[in-house]
Amino acid sequence: MSAAAASTKERVVLAYSGGLDTSVMVKWLQLERDLDVIAICANVGQDAEDLEWVKQKALDMDAIYSDAVDLRKPYASRILKKAVQANALYENTYPLLSALSRPMIAKYLVDYAHKHGARYIAHGCTGKGNDQVRFETCIHALDPEIEIIAPVREWDLLTREQEMAWASEHNVPVPTTAAKPYSIDDNLWGRAIECGVLEDPWNEPPADIWTMTVDPKDAPDEPEYLTIGFERGVPVSVNGERMKYLPLIIKVNEICGKHGFGRIDMVENRLVGIKSHECYECPASLALIRVHQALEQLCLDRDTQHFKHQIDQRWATLVYDGLWFSQLKEALDAFVESTQEFVTGEVRAKLYKGSLTVVGRRSDYAIYDYGLATYSEGDTFDRASSHGFIELHSLQSKTWSRKQGPGARRAAEGHDFEQF
Structure with a gap:
């Protein structure tokens, strides 16, 4: 019988990336919440196509089950297709790379929770960011009965430096160092970079973030x-x-x-x-x-x-x-x-x-x-039709002006006046 099958502890499915927050979280959920951790890493096009190392890293930290599921094809065909058709740019600038991946990841987290009988789903989103809202809203839409654990909102590790110190104390390997403390999320649709010197909007982004x-x-x-x-x-x-x-x-x-x-x-x-x-x-x-x-x-x-x-x-x-x-x-x-x-x-x-x-x-x-657009030979546009169109298009403006607008005021006052 496997350790997973033999355990009587309650289970939590963790959205696991192998980064600082979720690496610390594997151990924290075990020590502080006494839960068996099922670590699920979703490959939506991160830098490393082979994420087996992420799967193994969770197992090495005593997760009872870990998987790295390749979602690149469905992510492209089901979600990024819609993103292009909808010209999806938040604030007419940002192409939603993080926001687009969350619904698909949430669906698979819920699927794994059902498969493994987990009562909880946990995520490593910052307590002041958008992703906590996205994950939890999507999860609740898919299964309102699943309970969410958000350790970042509970623990007293308030800075990235404190997290790195906790990781060192508990032998948790993490890729982030104090010298380069960027938070990076990447997938097929691009890379998101924040934290570190970028927290001052006056600073020019360092060359090494690109x-x-x-x-x-x-x-x-x-x-x-x-x-x-x-x-x-x-x-x-x-x-x-x-x-x-x-x-x-x-x-x-x-x-x-x-x-x-x-x-x-x-x-x-x-x-x-x-x-x-x-x-x-x-x-x-x-x-x-x-x-x-x-x-x-x-x-x-x-x-x-x-x-x-x-x-x-x-x-x-x-x-x-x-x-x-x-x-x-x-x-x-x-x-x-x-x-x-x-x-x-x-x-x-x-x-x-x-x-x-x-x-x-x-x-x-x-x-x-x-033929309609050209001003050269081959022009098929009937210019004579413009007169009637303009008469009808401007009719309401003319009527308003005579009764309430500039025309009426001019007639009453008998002189021109400033309109703007």
């Missing part, structure tokens, strides 16, 4: 053109080569990173009410969203494009706030999906020294009509 993108000044001196093909709003090809979505994201990360494109330095409004200085490195996500927006400009009519921009912003905020599993999010998914029926075509972009510029777009479903 790993996916070269310094733009060291990027190639010649531009490179990148063509992305789409079908129904989903990227399907790179430079004419058809690819599945997972390798396509990896390929675009490589191409854009080589040219120094994809760095973000922003002050972000966290859900919990704190402003935070965040750095992100998102070559593929920013590139794919930008070129997708360019294709939508070609294929969506004016009203749909304008309204979808509002929906995209609301979609991004819902996901940022941890409401992936919610009624409104599902309704917005349906709207976004319906708009993508004819978003099929190609977009060409030029990469150069940290920049990406869209320089071409084409689609068999383009609403753009050359």
Whole structure:
């Protein structure tokens, strides 16, 4: 009989990354809460594709079960597909790389809790960050009966330095050092970097935080053109080569990173009410969203494009706030999906020294009509129709002005007046 089967202790499924917080947490849950720990590491595209070392590290710290589950393909096909279709940028800047991975990880944590009969799920999210909200909201949406343990909100290890000292005292191996105390979260959609010198928003981000993108000044001196093909709003090809979505994201990360494109330095409004200085490195996500927006400009009519921009912003905020599993999010998914029926075509972009510029777009479903748009030979637009359109469009303005607005006031006062 295995140790796991023989134990009579209650069990907790821990969202485990192998980093500072969750490494300390494996031992803390055993010592302070007297629980058997089931450590689950989700591979959503971290730097190291082989996460067996993370699995073994938890077992070496006496976890009764550990697993490193590869979620890269479903993460790309089920979640990152929707992120591009919705042009998901929180505060029109951040492509939601951390927020997007949490719903899928939460689902698997709940699945493992059911499988192993665990009453609890634990996470290592900071007590002042967004991820605690995301994980717990998603978990509660999937199974309201599971209880959450958030040690970071309970223990007296209030600084990263104190955590590292506790880890040393209890022989817990951790990758973080006092000399480089960044908190890093990375997956297919990019890297999030915070803490350390970045906590002062006046400080320029140190060069050593960037790993996916070269310094733009060291990027190639010649531009490179990148063509992305789409079908129904989903990227399907790179430079004419058809690819599945997972390798396509990896390929675009490589191409854009080589040219120094994809760095973000922003002050972000966290859900919990704190402003935070965040750095992100998102070559593929920013590139794919930008070129997708360019294709939508070609294929969506004016009203749909304008309204979808509002929906995209609301979609991004819902996901940022941890409401992936919610009624409104599902309704917005349906709207976004319906708009993508004819978003099929190609977009060409030029990469150069940290920049990406869209320089071409084409689609068999383009609403753009050359004959209507051109001022040269071949112009098919009937200019005479503009007079009647303007008369009708301005009718309410004219009527308002005569009765209540500038026209009425001018007639009453008998002179011009300042309007602005």
